[in-house]
Amino acid sequence: MRAATVEIVVWCAVLFGVTVVSISTVSPVELTVAGLASLGAAFAARRMRPAAGVRVRGIRCAARAAVSLPYAVVRGLAVLVSSVAARPAEAIVRRVRLRPGADAAWAGPLIAASPDTCVIGIPRDDVVLVHALRPEAGPVEAAVARTGGRR
Structure with a gap:
C-alpha cells in the first residue's frame, strides 16, 4: 500500500510539473486543472503498469x-x-x-x-x-x- 501511494505521488508530481512548465501563463484555474488532470493520470498510470507487466528492477548501479x-x-x-x-x-x-x-x-x-x-x-x-x-x-x-x- 505504501509503495502504491509513493508511486502515485511521484507520478502526480512529475505530471503536474510537466503540465505547469508547458503552460505559458499560470493562473489559479490552470493550476487546478493541471492538479486534477495529473492526479487522474497518476492513478491511471499506477493501474496500467501492473496490467502491462512492467516492474522496476536492476537499480543497484x-x-x-x-x-x-x-x-x-x-x-x-x-x-x-x-x-x-x-x-x-x-x-x-x-x-x-x-x-x-x-x-x-x-x-x-x-x-x-x-x-x-x-x-x-x-x-x-x-x-x-x-x-x-x-x-x-x-x-x-x-x-x-x-x-x-x-x-
Missing part, C-alpha cells in the same frame, strides 16, 4: 551511473564538437553488456544522454548497442558495463 551523467554530458559534448570541427567522426558501434544489477530500461537512456553516444538497440535486458564517436567507454558506460563498456 543507477546511483553511480546518475552521478557520472553530468561529466559524461560535458565530455560527450567536447568529443562531438572536436569530431565535427577537427576531423570526420570515427564512429563505432559497440555492444555493452550490463553488470548484474543494471537494467537496459534505465541504463540505455542514461548512456544515450551523452551527446556523443546513441543507443541504437536493446537486444536483451542486459545488452545495449551503442553508436559512439569515441572508441573508449564513457563514464556512464563504465558505471553500468560489465567489463568497462567494450564487449
Whole structure:
C-alpha cells in the first residue's frame, strides 16, 4: 500500500510539473486543472503498469551511473564538437553488456544522454548497442558495463 501511494505521488508530481512548465501563463484555474488532470493520470498510470507487466528492477548501479551523467554530458559534448570541427567522426558501434544489477530500461537512456553516444538497440535486458564517436567507454558506460563498456 505504501509503495502504491509513493508511486502515485511521484507520478502526480512529475505530471503536474510537466503540465505547469508547458503552460505559458499560470493562473489559479490552470493550476487546478493541471492538479486534477495529473492526479487522474497518476492513478491511471499506477493501474496500467501492473496490467502491462512492467516492474522496476536492476537499480543497484543507477546511483553511480546518475552521478557520472553530468561529466559524461560535458565530455560527450567536447568529443562531438572536436569530431565535427577537427576531423570526420570515427564512429563505432559497440555492444555493452550490463553488470548484474543494471537494467537496459534505465541504463540505455542514461548512456544515450551523452551527446556523443546513441543507443541504437536493446537486444536483451542486459545488452545495449551503442553508436559512439569515441572508441573508449564513457563514464556512464563504465558505471553500468560489465567489463568497462567494450564487449
